[in-house]
Amino acid sequence: MKRTKIADVLQSSKVGEQLLVKGWVRAFRSNRFVQLNDGSTINNIQAVVDFENFDEAILKKITTGASVALTGTLVESQGSGQAVELQVSHIEVLGEANPDDVQKTVMQPKKHSLEFLREQAHLRFRTNTFGAVFRIRHGVAYAIHKFFNDRGFYYIHTPIITGSDAEGAGEMFRVTTLDLDKLPQKDGAIDFSEDFFGKTVNLTVSGQLEAELAALALGQVYTFGPTFRAENSNTSRHLAEFWMIEPEVAFNDIHDNMDLAEAMLKYICQYIIDNFADDLKFLSEREAQEQASKPANERSEMTLLERLQFVVANDFKRMTYTEAIDVLMNSNHYKKKKFQYDVNWGTDLQSEHERYLVEKEFKRPVIITDYPASFKAFYMRQNENCEPGKQTVAAMDILFPGIGEMVGGSQREERLDILKEKMAAFHIPEEELWWYLETRKFGTVPHAGFGLGFERMVMFVTGMSNIRDVIPFPRTPKNAEF
Numbered sequence: 001m002k003r004t005k006i007a008d009v010l011q012s013s014k015v016g017e018q019l020l021v022k023g024w025v026r027a028f029r030s031n032r033f034v035q036l037n038d039g040s041t042i043n044n045i046q047a048v049v050d051f052e053n054f055d056e057a058i059l060k061k062i063t064t065g066a067s068v069a070l071t072g073t074l075v076e077s078q079g080s081g082q083a084v085e086l087q088v089s090h091i092e093v094l095g096e097a098n099p100d101d102v103q104k105t106v107m108q109p110k111k112h113s114l115e116f117l118r119e120q121a122h123l124r125f126r127t128n129t130f131g132a133v134f135r136i137r138h139g140v141a142y143a144i145h146k147f148f149n150d151r152g153f154y155y156i157h158t159p160i161i162t163g164s165d166a167e168g169a170g171e172m173f174r175v176t177t178l179d180l181d182k183l184p185q186k187d188g189a190i191d192f193s194e195d196f197f198g199k200t201v202n203l204t205v206s207g208q209l210e211a212e213l214a215a216l217a218l219g220q221v222y223t224f225g226p227t228f229r230a231e232n233s234n235t236s237r238h239l240a241e242f243w244m245i246e247p248e249v250a251f252n253d254i255h256d257n258m259d260l261a262e263a264m265l266k267y268i269c270q271y272i273i274d275n276f277a278d279d280l281k282f283l284s285e286r287e288a289q290e291q292a293s294k295p296a297n298e299r300s301e302m303t304l305l306e307r308l309q310f311v312v313a314n315d316f317k318r319m320t321y322t323e324a325i326d327v328l329m330n331s332n333h334y335k336k337k338k339f340q341y342d343v344n345w346g347t348d349l350q351s352e353h354e355r356y357l358v359e360k361e362f363k364r365p366v367i368i369t370d371y372p373a374s375f376k377a378f379y380m381r382q383n384e385n386c387e388p389g390k391q392t393v394a395a396m397d398i399l400f401p402g403i404g405e406m407v408g409g410s411q412r413e414e415r416l417d418i419l420k421e422k423m424a425a426f427h428i429p430e431e432e433l434w435w436y437l438e439t440r441k442f443g444t445v446p447h448a449g450f451g452l453g454f455e456r457m458v459m460f461v462t463g464m465s466n467i468r469d470v471i472p473f474p475r476t477p478k479n480a481e482f
C-alpha cells in the first residue's frame with residue numbers, strides 16, 4: 001500500500017478507507033492513542049491501537065520521537081478534538097527512540113524556551129512551533145518566486161564569491177585557499193596573486209551590482225540568494241549569513257520602486273494568510289499566550305493574523321527623510337528627551353527613531369525616501385535641486401512594526417559622470433568596478449531596485465521575535481554550530 005500524507009488524510013480521505021501513514025510519534029497515551037505527525041501539516045492524526053491485538057514488545061517501542069508506519073481504517077472519532085482517527089490493524093516500528101534520551105531533548109512534549117530549542121536546532125524541526133515556522137518560510141520563498149514570475153521577472157543567479165564590496169561597508173568574509181600559517185609574501189605584503197583566484201575575494205554582501213547588469217538587458221530581474229556580512233552585531237535582527245531578494249528594474253524610478261516593494265510585501269502576507277491557515281493560527285495563539293506574560297506596554301495591539309491582514313489592507317505611509325526628522329523633532333517623545341540618540345538632519349536614524357515612527361506615530365509600515373547622500377551607498381541616484389549643504393539621494397527604506405528595516409533600496413545613479421564622482425568620493429577605484437561603469441556607457445537608462453531581508457520578512461509573518469528562530473541553522477558571531 002502507498003503511504004498517504006497526514007495532511008491529505010485529514011483533508012480528503014473518507015471514513016472507511018484503508019490507509020498507510022508514516023511519521024514520528026508525538027505522544028502515546030493510555031497505551032492506546034498515538035498522536036502521529038509527518039510534517040505535512042501541523043495537525044497530528046490520532047491513531048487508535050487496541051492493545052489486546054498487539055504484542056507488548058511492539059507497543060513498548062511506540063514512544064515519543066520514534067518513527068512508525070501504521071496501517072488501518074479511517075473511522076469517525078469517538079473522542080472530541082478530532083473528526084476522524086485511524087483504527088490501526090498493523091504496526092511497523094521504523095526507528096526506535098530511547099525515552100530516557102528523548103527526555104533530554106526538545107521532543108519532550110512540554111514548553112521549552114526558544115534558547116534551549118536553538119541549542120538543539122537539529123531536533124527543533126520536530127516541534128510544533130518550528131514545524132510551523134519552516135513551513136511558512138517555504139511559503140514566503142515560494143510566494144516571492146510566484147510574485148515575480150507572474151509579473152515577467154527573470155530569476156538571476158549572481159555570484160557568491162566576488163571581488164566587489166557592493167555596499168562599501170567593508171563587512172566581508174574573505175575567501176582564500178592560501179595556507180594561513182605560511183602566507184606568501186612579496187615586497188613586505190601578502191602576495192594574493194598566489195591565491196586561488198589570483199586576487200582577494202570575499203563572500204558577497206549583495207547581488208545588486210550584478211543584478212543591475214542583467215536588468216539593463218533583460219528589463220526586470222531579481223536575485224534570491226544567500227548574502228554574508230561580517231558585522232559584529234549580536235542583535236535579534238542580524239545574521240552573518242542571511243538570504244536576500246533583490247529585484248532590479250530598467251526604466252523604473254523611485255516611485256515605481258516603492259510601488260513594487262509595497263505590492264510584493266502585501267502579496268507575501270496575503271499568500272501566507274491564504275495558504276498557511278493552520279500554521280498561522282498556531283503561531284497566532286502561541287504569540288497571544290506569550291503576550292499575556294509581557295508588561296502591557298510591550299504587548300502588540302493586534303494578533304499575528306490581524307497584523308498580516310492590516311498590512312494587506314492599508315497603504316504604507318510614505319515620507320521623506322526630511323519630513324521624518326520633522327515628525328521626530330516635533331514629537332513629545334523628543335521634547336521629553338526620551339530618545340537615547342539625538343535627532344538631527346544629516347545623521348542616520350537609529351532603530352529607536354524608526355520604531356517610534358512605525359510603532360507609535362503611524363502604526364503601520366513606513367517608507368522613508370530621499371536620505372542624505374553622506375550615509376548611503378555610492379550607487380544611489382543624486383537628487384536634483386537640493387538645498388545647499390543638504391544633498392540627498394533617491395533612497396528608500398521600508399520600516400515595519402516590530403522589525404525595523406525590512407527593505408533597503410534606491411533608484412540607481414545612471415549618469416556616468418556623477419557615478420564616477422561618487423566613486424571617487426567614496427574611494428572606490430574605477431578599475432575595481434570597470435564592468436559596472438560600462439553599463440553607463442552603453443545605452444544607460446534610469447533603473448531602480450531594492451533588497452528585502454528574507455529572514456526579517458519571515459519574522460514578520462510568523463511573529464517570531466528573534467531572527468535566529470526563522471532560519472534553520474543561524475550563523476551569528478561566535479556561533480556556527482550544525
Ligand code: 4AD
Pocket residue numbers: 166167205206207208229231237238239240242244246247405406407408409410449450451452453454455456
Ligand atoms: O539595506 P541593505 O544593506 O541593502 C543592500 O544590500 C542593497 N544592495 C539592496 C538593493 O538595493 N538591491 O540590505 C537589504 C536588506 C535590509 O533592509 C535588511 O532587511 C536585510 O537586507 N539585512 C539583513 N538581514 C539579516 N541580517 C543582516 N545582517 C542584514 N543586513 C541587511
Ligand code: MG
Pocket residue numbers: 405407408
Ligand atoms: Mg539598509
